[in-house]
Amino acid sequence: MTDTIIKFDKVVKRFGDVTVLNELDFTVKRGEKVSIIGPSGSGKSTVLRILMTLEGIEGGVVTVDGEPLWHEGPNLKPASEAHLRKMRAQLGMVFQSFNLFPHMTVLRNITEAPVKVLGLSRAAAKARADELLDLVGLADQAAKYPHQLSGGQQQRVGIARALAMRPKILLFDEPTSALDPELVGEVLNVIGKLAEEHDLTMLLVTHEMRFAREISDRVLFFDQGRICEEGSPEDLFTAPTQDRTREFLGSILKEG
C-alpha cells in the first residue's frame, strides 16, 4: 500500500483537434480531500470523467491505487473492458444533474448495482441502503421515485447510491450547481459529513469556495487544462501567488 491513491502522469486528453489536458501531472494521497476549482472549460469535469472511465486518454498514464487505469500489463497496452470494470469498482461518482434512474424507487436506485454487480443479496443490499439513507437524512423516502423528491433530496440519493458500492474514491462534479440556492446547504452538509471519514478519498469540483475551504486538505486551481496553482485552502484562497488565481477568485467573489 502506497500513500498515493491517484496519480496523473503527463496525461493528454483531446477532443478532436482541441487539447483539453496537456501533459497533466498531479497526485492525490489516500484519504485526502481535494477540491478542484477553475473557470468553465478548464478541464475539471474531464479529470473526473477520466477517473470514472467515462472518457479515455490520448497520452500519459493514470494510476489508481498503484495500478494503471487506462492501461494494463507490463507493456501498458490499452485497458480491456474487464480491466476497466475491475478498476471502476474503486471509484464512485456524484453527478451535477444527479443522473438517478427515474423509473426506479430510491431504494432500487441504491440497491441495483450492489445486487447485480457486487452480488449482494436483496436483504443485505437493503440493509446497506437503509444505513446510507439514514446517513443522508432520507430514511423515510426509500419507496419514492426520484421525481417525487426535491433536487437536494435527489442529490443526496445520488450520494447514497455512489456510496453503496463502497468506493475508495468518491468524485463529485459540481454536486450543487443544479440546485436552487436554498437546497445547496443540505447537500453540502452530507458531503461535509463524508469528508470526516478518514479512509475515503474525495475529489470535489465545485464553485462553493467557502465550502471548499472548510473541507479540503488541498485545492487545485485549474486553468486551460493545467494546474495553475495548488496549495492548502488557506494559502490558495487568502494568498494566491498567481495572477490568474487572483483574477478567478475575484470574479467568483463578485458573483456572490
Next chain:
Amino acid sequence: MLFGFEWDTSGPLVFAISILPMLLVGMWVTIQATVLGFFMALVLGLIWAVLKAAPSRIVSWPAKAFTEFLRDTPLIVQLFFLYYVLPEFGIILPAFMTGALALGMQYSAYTSEVYRAGLEAIGRDQREAARALNLTTVRTFTHVIVPQAVPRIVPAMGNYLVSIMKDVPVLSVVTVLEMLNVGRIIGDRTFNYLIPLSLVGGLYLIMTLVASAGLRLLGSRLPKQGIPLK
C-alpha cells in the same frame, strides 16, 4: 352463399343483416393479419434497430440499406415478390402468411426507426450513471434504457398498428379473404356493391376507433418515467 351463410336480397336491411356474418368472418381475418403483421413488425424492427446500431459498418450498412429498401418500395411490390418469387426457391407459404409477412416486413422499417429514436432519447446521462455503477452493458440495456424507452415507443407503435390494419386490404390481391375482399365478392355476386362496401367502411371505422382508444388508454397508463422498478 359464402362461408356457409346465405344472403337475402329481398330488401336493403335484410340484405345488410344477412351479409354481416360473412363480413365478420372477413373482419376476423383482417384482425388476425393485423396482429400477426404487427407482431412481426415489432420483432423484425427490433432486430434491424440493433443491427443498425452495431459498431461495425459491415453489419450496420446492409441493415440500413435493407430497411431503406423496405421503406421506399410499395407494399404491393413486396407482397408480389414474396408471393411469386419465394415459391421459386421452394418456400411456399399460405397466402395469409405471405400477406402478414409482407406487412411485417414493410412496417419493420418504420418500427426500427421508432426503436432507434426511443432508445437514443435515453440520454448519455443514464448510460454514464450505469457505467459509473459498473452495471454491465446488457443489464444497462434491459433495466435502465428499455424501461425508460417503452413509454416513448408505445404511442408511435400504436399508430403503426392502425396503419397496418388499414393496409390489410392490399392482401386481397393475393387471394386473402380479408374484409374488403369479402365485401367485393358479395358485390360481384349480388350486383349490389353499395351495401357491402358501406358496411366494410363502417366496420373499419369501428375497428380503428377501438384500436386507437385502446392504445391511448395504454399510453396514458404508462408512467412517463418508464416501467417502474421497485
